Amino acid sequence: MNEINRTEISTIGEFGLIEHLTSDITPVNQETKLGVGDDAAILQFNDDEEVLVSTDMLMEGIHFDLTYVPLKHLGYKSAIVNFSDIYAMNGTPKQITVSIALGKRFCIEDMEDFYAGLKLACERHNVDIVGGDTTSSLTGLAISITVIGTAPKGKSVKRSGAKTTDLICVSGDLGAAYMGLQLLEREKIATMDQEGVQPDFAGKEYLLERQLKPEARRDIIERLREANVTPTAMMDISDGLSSELLHICKQSKVGCRIYEDKIPVDYQTAIMAEELNLNVITCALNGGEDYELLFTVPIADHEKVASMKDVRLVGHIVKEELGAALITRDGVEMELKAQGWNPMKSK
């Protein structure tokens, strides 16, 4: 390893590192239509269809804690977060490959549980498990999943297509998965030394479900297709709304305005935020792992999306020079900053 020149990764973060390492890559194969930098790569093997490829790696202790995440849930979630990347391109996930590295403390029954979750997610989303690799790890569990999907030619939606005056939409509600994580962490600490003590999660079931068993929004993609709406830009919200919106703005070379009072929050999220003395909007803007869809549509589609089930208009796209801002309830404009959940940053 490099001992003489040493620049810490935390100085540029995860996205900075990927950009730094891949900015000089120019595709040489004609099938490669879009490379690094979006929810998925776009490949083209025929005239009718685009093939989408995305990959995610989940590390024990960073992305999950097996003291409160059952392996079946982990399997389910590992698949779902990948499907979500394909839906975020307006595509349909079709196949996955699954690589797992596991330490000696895992047994066959553990892997059966993990695969039971994987298979359930695949069944629900009509996805085939087509390959993988199982190997040893000296320490924790590492999971890497690659998903392949398809979209009709020209229908893949990148992050870079948002235009001034486009409307900004969000599916579902935000911040609940983050609250679920806080809840689990709190109960883990509280019950750590008391064997047999079962934490009481009554009235907070939704938060737990959002954290442990998230869903990928296939339904929203279907609804958009039925309504004949093709988003101009789209991505899934895995690192928090602020962070994702800034990606869209950067890649589309635009700015944005979103409105505090439009950001969808479930009442369980709001109650939990109050309990923890946190600002609920900060949680909704920066909490990760919601796997909701963030997308922009032309203003002409206003009526269609305004009446769409489980879709909320949260703001609009503006010129790049106006920057990205949140308008608070009392009308103050605050610059949007990415404080999202990023495991590469030192906390």
Add this chain to the structure above:
Amino acid sequence: MNEINRTEISTIGEFGLIEHLTSDITPVNQETKLGVGDDAAILQFNDDEEVLVSTDMLMEGIHFDLTYVPLKHLGYKSAIVNFSDIYAMNGTPKQITVSIALGKRFCIEDMEDFYAGLKLACERHNVDIVGGDTTSSLTGLAISITVIGTAPKGKSVKRSGAKTTDLICVSGDLGAAYMGLQLLEREKIATMDQEGVQPDFAGKEYLLERQLKPEARRDIIERLREANVTPTAMMDISDGLSSELLHICKQSKVGCRIYEDKIPVDYQTAIMAEELNLNVITCALNGGEDYELLFTVPIADHEKVASMKDVRLVGHIVKEELGAALITRDGVEMELKAQGWNPMKSK
């Protein structure tokens, strides 16, 4: 984790585990032509071409040791082992995605080195890096690469097509990568407490190169195409000739005979085996990471492959009931057993 029912993974091994977990999977998408169980999955998105997908996971301490593997070499090798899986299907690698999880001891310069190796391998094999994921690890380095390739329709070669009387061929020579590993391990122990001591590898450069900078046999695939030879079965030799040949026999429902005196071994491998007091043929049969190609061809192609550069005929396929055996120099028939390099087995 499962505390009540607990069956150790070592009882069935890596391949047993994958089979156990995936045997009940039936593809639901029409594009999925071949799932788990070969070097790559086969997908079909158009009428002319098959799309091949394969994935590999490399874990620090299991698959590589950073005390003697430079990160640039590791990047190169990580890509090459994946390309090899696509060549082993008679395909051409086109794109890869790269996921890396890294601990705090790695810096930006380390990742630049790793990517320099990756990019060099991609350049040489005309492959595009189209995506990836970079995240943290609490401990060691974990690398997961997925490769996508193509083959003309009907030209992908599976493990299951070998027929009685087919000839068994091997490219290059075997056992050298394993010897390189032994050499590095020995020197690591010898120089561990002596800072500044440089081990002397004179006369063993080939062994080191085979271990640290293996090549994927694109040239053999091209030669076969030029000679108009389509193998009936093929795979790459990553776990040792015995182990791979048994895979082909099992999946093709055939037996085999290979001849000790036909197995290609480099003289550096032979010298090193003698130094270490090891049987060189055992090393050639069971040493891993050669990334040579093992394939079977119809007996009618005998002349074409017999004269092919860097290809050796090592035996032939027989009926299943005759089993898999090695014929020694003195004419004794010994049952072939997979003792290959398998990181899932307890050693």
